[in-house]
Amino acid sequence: MxxxxxxxxxxxxxxxxxxxxxxxxxxxxxxxxxxxxxxxxxxxxxxxxxxxxxxxxxxxxxxxxxxxxxxxxxxxxxxxxxxxxxxxxxxxxxxxxxxxxxxxxxxxxxxxxxxxxxxxxxxxxxxxxxxxxxxxxxxxxxxxxxxxxxxxxxxxxxxxxxxxxxxxxxxxxxxxxxxxxxxxxxxxxxxxxxxxxxxxxxxxxxxxxxxxxxxxxxxxxxxxxxxxYQAGHFWQEDPTCLTWLDQQPPCSVIYIAFGSFTMFNQTQFEELAHGLELSNKPFLWVVRPGMTVESTTAYPDGFIHRVQSRGRTVSWAPQQKVLAHPSVACFMSHCGWNSTLESVTNGLPFLCWPYFGDQFYNETYICDIWKVGLGLRKDEAGVISRGEIKDKVQQLLNDKRFKDKALAIKESVTSSVxxxxxxxxxxxxxxxxxxxxxxxxxxxxxxxxxxxxxxx
Known part of the structure; x- marks a missing residue:
């Protein structure tokens, strides 16, 4: 040998x-x-x-x-x-x-x-x-x-x-x-x-x-x-969202993606949509095929029309390039380890929405150890409400400390490789x-x- x-x-x-x-x-x-x-x-x-x-x-x-x-x-x-x-x-x-x-x-x-x-x-x-x-x-x-x-x-x-x-x-x-x-x-x-x-x-x-x-x-x-183009994806990436990002102001866009496994019921899906609408921020939302437990994914009535000037949905995104784009302000994520690494290496703060397994550990790192993000909390009915989403978006983006800590971690992680x-x-x-x-x-x-x- x-x-x-x-x-x-x-x-x-x-x-x-x-x-x-x-x-x-x-x-x-x-x-x-x-x-x-x-x-x-x-x-x-x-x-x-x-x-x-x-x-x-x-x-x-x-x-x-x-x-x-x-x-x-x-x-x-x-x-x-x-x-x-x-x-x-x-x-x-x-x-x-x-x-x-x-x-x-x-x-x-x-x-x-x-x-x-x-x-x-x-x-x-x-x-x-x-x-x-x-x-x-x-x-x-x-x-x-x-x-x-x-x-x-x-x-x-x-x-x-x-x-x-x-x-x-x-x-x-x-x-x-x-x-x-x-x-x-x-x-x-x-x-x-x-x-x-x-x-x-x-x-x-x-x-x-x-x-x-x-x-x-x-x-x-x-x-x-x-x-x-990163290999290993199970869905075809939509690169046109990068052109859309080019048209947005610097550090303004909420990027929302929950990986390949997370699923929502229709109520939670609609609350997320309403929360993004209420945030009054530009957003890029990855809505994967089969993301809801229902056979079809239905947006709230009139949602697409109301947010068309500042919102974009895609079935899958070239995530590394999205997170590196200067227009992106934060990442609403399921906190999978790959997504977590991709975000910290780009100096972005998080809104944490873990779903499964080790994602809850990663949320603890993000919120309690590294202090570069905020968790989204469920109400008594087990739903993350539109109001909670709106409030946490505002809190994250209005507090410069989250971005500063994220940039410091980016520098240390980048130096390691x-x-x-x-x-x-x-x-x-x-x-x-x-x-x-x-x-x-x-x-x-x-x-x-x-x-x-x-x-x-």
Whole structure:
């Protein structure tokens, strides 16, 4: 293997928030001459490639391949329980078959695997077939730290495998149990791998990284690797909104986007629309297909006509470019980690509307630790009212301290990914390991892998 050219196999969890940062990492490796085979499920592959505008940007060093997730094409991938159990049952064997097929060509053998931390089962596959493996964590280090505490919480009888997860916020017991299995695999992956890299930076999460010295921050990847069109999106971007932004005053526009998973009922959707109208501010609102639980998304009567002079809706936006636009004043967000990183690297304050999982942790960072945003609070009926939206928009944009803190964080995070910065140095060390230039790290990894296999 020492004489083989570096060839990394990358496998993300089949969700947009996981695919995008691992595609960013793939670009970093390709830029350093590393061949990458990127694995998606068949459904995800179709979504990603159909919306990928600049495939040639990766050159011949990147190949996209698929393995099945075990579900039929028409089955609902938003059913977390069904998808997770199907992945665990189907994908390990399919991944092993794919590796065997690729490695049949002597000059093309896979030398390393980079596994999404929520696909920890793939670490076992890598060790079974004798491939050195690293784990990539696409969310915050704080989220990972809470997961790594699970064994101790079980040992101390604070939780058990049948209890509600402290952060997943799932409404279905079976879904919770399925996700819990993935999280236990994450803990095992952390235990057995030398390289556990995170799409974060010490400047954002000093306390979390001080707790777990093995975690290696290499992000935010998007800050050091900006593609003309970011790969990994499941929906086609509408670039015309950038032209609309060009026509708006500097630092005036509220950008509203809730990622690929958030859903609203019709009442909440209408309250959001009314709140944006009452704010009397220009706004760019991403209304994704299927964003409401009803079969069709209906705006309040007359809404589009009343706001047409200052409001714009799109089905999907080129978010990195939107957040970097000088007309944007703030970001109303679900607080997914990718969106959070994109906003802090552009020095924008937040209006926080978390929906699921780690997004609530990220809201705590934004509002309580970094102090660059405000949370939107529900009323007694569980609805974020139009009045609450209007008031928080005014409060955020009228207090200069939020913008000042956001700009200070932007500066520190940007410096980390520049040459000489902490994340830049870590990423450089990781790439050297992939290229087999860091012999000490290779020896340490092989020793740890041997110990794991010996204990099985």
């Amino acid at each position: 020492a004489n083989s050219k570096p060839h990394a196999l990358i496998i993300p969890f089949p969700a947009q928030g996981h695919v995008i940062p691992l595609m960013e990492l793939a670009q970093c490796l390709v830029n350093q001459g590393v061949k990458v085979t990127f694995i998606n499920t068949e459904v995800t592959h179709k979504l990603v490639t159909s919306n990928w505008l600049e495939q040639e940007g990766f050159g011949d060093l990147l190949q996209m391949v698929t393995i099945p997730d075990g579900l039929e094409p028409w089955e609902d991938r938003s059913d977390i329980c069904k998808l997770t159990l199907s992945i665990l049952q189907t994908m390990p064997g399919k991944l092993e078959q794919l590796i065997e097929m690729i490695n049949h060509e002597e000059s093309n053998k896979i030398t390393h695997m980079i596994v999404d931390g929520t696909m920890g089962w793939a670490v076992r596959v890598a060790m079974k077939v004798g491939i050195r493996c690293a784990v990539f964590w696409p969310a915050s280090a704080a989220t990972l730290a809470s997961i790594l505490c699970i064994p101790k919480l079980i040992d101390d009888r604070i939780i058990d495998e049948n209890e509600k997860l402290m952060w997943a916020c799932l409404k279905d017991v079976n879904a919770e149990k399925a996700v819990f299995k993935l999280l236990l695999d994450t803990v095992e992956a952390y235990r057995v791998t030398t390289w556990f890299i995170c799409n974060s930076t010490v400047e954002l999460e000093q306390a979390a990284f001080s707790m777990y010295s093995q975690l290696l921050p290499i992000g935010p990847l998007l800050a050091s690797n900006r593609l003309s 520049q040459k000489g910065g902490h994340s830049h140095q870590n990423l450089d060390s990781f790439i050297k390991w992939i290229r087999e230039e860091d012999i000490d790290a290779k020896v340490q990894h092989d020793s740890k892998e041997h110990d794991f296999q010996r204990n099985q």
